[in-house]
Amino acid sequence: xxxxxxxxxxxxxxxxxxxxxxxxxxxxxxxxxxxxxxxxxxxxxxxxxxxxxxxxxxxxxxxxxxxxxxxxxxxxxxxxxxxxxxxxxxxxxxxxxxxxxxxxxxxxxxxxxxxxxxxxxxxxxxxxxxxxxxxxxxxxxxxxxxxxxxxxxxxxxxxxxxxxxxxxxxxxxxxxxxxxxxxxxxxxxxxxxxxxxxxxxxxxxxxxx
Amino acid sequence: xxxxxxxxxxxxxxxxxxxxxxxxxxxxxxxxxxxxxxxxxxxxxxxxxxxxxxxxxxxxxxxxxxxxxxxxxxxxxxxxxxxxxxxxxxxxxxxxxxxxxxxxxxxxxxxxxxxxxxxxxxxxxxxxxxxxxxxxxxxxxxxxxxxxxxxxxxxxxxxxxxxxxxxxxxxxxxxxxxxxxxxxxxxxxxxxxxxxxxxxxxxxxxxxxxxxxxxxxxxxxxxxxxxxxxxxxxxxxxxxxxxxxxxxxxxxxxxxxxxxxxxxxxxx
Numbered sequence: 001x002x003x004x005x006x007x008x009x010x011x012x013x014x015x016x017x018x019x020x021x022x023x024x025x026x027x028x029x030x031x032x033x034x035x036x037x038x039x040x041x042x043x044x045x046x047x048x049x050x051x052x053x054x055x056x057x058x059x060x061x062x063x064x065x066x067x068x069x070x071x072x073x074x075x076x077x078x079x080x081x082x083x084x085x086x087x088x089x090x091x092x093x094x095x096x097x098x099x100x101x102x103x104x105x106x107x108x109x110x111x112x113x114x115x116x117x118x119x120x121x122x123x124x125x126x127x128x129x130x131x132x133x134x135x136x137x138x139x140x141x142x143x144x145x146x147x148x149x150x151x152x153x154x155x156x157x158x159x160x161x162x163x164x165x166x167x168x169x170x171x172x173x174x175x176x177x178x179x180x181x182x183x184x185x186x187x188x189x190x191x192x193x194x195x196x197x198x199x200x201x202x203x204x205x206x207x208x209x
Numbered sequence: 210x211x212x213x214x215x216x217x218x219x220x221x222x223x224x225x226x227x228x229x230x231x232x233x234x235x236x237x238x239x240x241x242x243x244x245x246x247x248x249x250x251x252x253x254x255x256x257x258x259x260x261x262x263x264x265x266x267x268x269x270x271x272x273x274x275x276x277x278x279x280x281x282x283x284x285x286x287x288x289x290x291x292x293x294x295x296x297x298x299x300x301x302x303x304x305x306x307x308x309x310x311x312x313x314x315x316x317x318x319x320x321x322x323x324x325x326x327x328x329x330x331x332x333x334x335x336x337x338x339x340x341x342x343x344x345x346x347x348x349x350x351x352x353x354x355x356x357x358x359x360x361x362x363x364x365x366x367x368x369x370x371x372x373x374x375x376x377x378x379x380x381x382x383x384x385x386x387x388x389x390x391x392x393x394x395x396x397x398x399x400x401x402x403x404x405x406x407x408x409x410x411x412x413x414x415x416x417x418x419x420x421x422x423x424x425x426x427x428x429x430x431x432x433x434x435x436x437x438x439x440x441x442x443x444x445x446x447x448x449x450x451x452x453x454x455x456x457x458x459x460x461x462x463x464x465x466x467x468x469x470x471x472x473x474x475x476x477x
Contacts, residue, residue, distance in 0.1 A: 044281055044364030051274055052368065056266035064264035076269060080277050081284055088287050095251065099258040106261065110226050147262040155263075169227035170260050176222040177229070194221030202256040 032097040033090075040087035047084055054098060055080070058105045065109040065173055075112050079105045110173035154204035162197030165190055217246060224253030271370050278365050362440055366395045377471045381406045387471040391447035398430065398453065398471065399438040407432070407455065414460045415441050416468065418450035424468070427451075429460045 032053055038046035058079055063072045082104055090100050155163060168174045168182065176194065180187040216239035222228055223236045240246050366372070369390035377385045383403035389396035398415055407413065413430040427441040430453075441451065452468035454461075 040286070042286060044278060045367050047281065048274070048278065048364045048368035051277065055274070056268045057261065057264075059269050060264040060266040061261040063267050072267075073269065073273060077273060077277060081280060084277075084281055084284055084286060086287050095255055096258075099255050102258040102261045103254055106226055106257070147259065151259050151263050166221075166225060166260075169222065169225040170257060171264075174227065175229055176219075176227045176232075179227065188218070191218045191222055194225060194227060195218055196221070198221040198224060198253045198256055201260075202252050205256060205259055207252050207255045207259070 033092045036083075036087050036090050036097050036100075037092070039084060040090070050083065050097070050101075051080060054101050057098070058101060061102060061105050062109045064171060065106070066113060071112060072109075075108050076105070079108055082108070106170070113173040114175075150205055154201050157200050157204045158197050162193050162200065165193040166197045166201070169194060217243070220246060220249050220253055224250055224257050226257075274368050275365070278368060362395060363397055363438060366390055366393060366397055366440070369393050369395075373472070375472050377469065379403055379406060379469065385453060385469070385471050387451050389445050389449075389451065389472060391445060394444040394446070396441045396445040396451060396472075397438055398441065398451070400430065400432045403432050403437075410458050411455050412458050412460060414454050414456040414464070415439065416452045416454065416464060417441065417443055417445065418452055418468075418470075419446070420448060424452070424464055426460060426462065429456075 030049075032050060035043075035046040035049050035053075039050060055076070059072060059076045062075050062079070063069065066072045066075065079101070083101060090097065158166070164183070165179055168179045169176070174182065176187060176190050179185075180190045183190070216236055219228070219232070219236050219239075223233060223240075228236060240250060366388055369392055371390050371392045373387075373389045373391075375387045377387070379385055383406060384401045385403065386399040386401070387396060388399070400413070403413075413432070415427040415430060416424045417427050418424055425443060427443050428439055430437065430439040445451075449472075450470055451472040452464070452470045454464040454466045454468050456465060
């Protein structure tokens, strides 16, 4: 399939073309934040672009948490309908579009795991998880791989106990009380581990907000 | 450990989604009172979203996108926050903006207890429509559910898995972008800054040029402002060329001016 590059007439045209692309309705040069603003005004083409840019990551995260493919697809569809419904609530000055979308996906996935059969099966999965295995499986898309490496490096900054607590919370959807019971550690200690771990991760990944 | 400290120490658990609804509601009260805590939670939220990148991406089935696009018309959108009637004036005055949006989130959480079921019913209904209309083909879905609406068709086209896209610079400035999908049998032309080119009483006319070289009229296009798009009339077949000419108002049955070929790219 010819890409945008195939349409370039000559090297001199490149600059003009990229300027023109910004005017076109569905192109790579426009930020996802801008597209979300258009979605808020009922722009379905913009919705399609947001979907194309984020769907594989959204479904990937949900699958990581829920495992079950059918349930994951249901939740993924719910997430995108929620994006359509609530795009007007996205505040670009408070963070990136992908953060907003992935936060929503995570919340819906853990809501589902806490209210369904999926939750009952999840103990079986603990211990099977291995970051490095998943990392090796990650798609060839360079942008995601780079981000992944950044996260993997940051995760190595954590103590084993912090990493364990964060993993149980974020990827397994356990509540702090459940983690406390599971690890036989007081709730206050779990809170502290989660918070200290997040501080380290945040600083290691250079998150500035 | 006193209660205030306990709540402040919960920012990690909150950002990772490790609280029950009740705990989250309690924490959000602390959040409403502390700028510092809000800043910490914002950073943690962004950090948590980065954790998502260790999950291998999974491409959804192509039907999911078609299903979603078909559901948009029947899915109402929330208006922008300002003047939203869900909160009383008192609430809005009292609570900082961040807290208000977090409150809303919590309310939505409980509201969603019933909503997913409604969505599933809706999805099932949409699926039933598709079956009755007789297409598991994407084209069937779109024709059945989205009907004639140009914006829907344009959105669906841009979402097509086999989308072909070409940008052509027009002779007198501006660009034409062609998007086409053989799977959907649809194509569209987007004109940027092309309205200056059009003499009085003239119009752009679009054409499909088939394999035998015949030009089949595919609709007229009158750009307004610096940007416009039109869906081509008729069916796009893989291998068709798409061209544009300038014609008298009302169009012509055959091109009367030199055709600007937009697809395939003349550089190809």
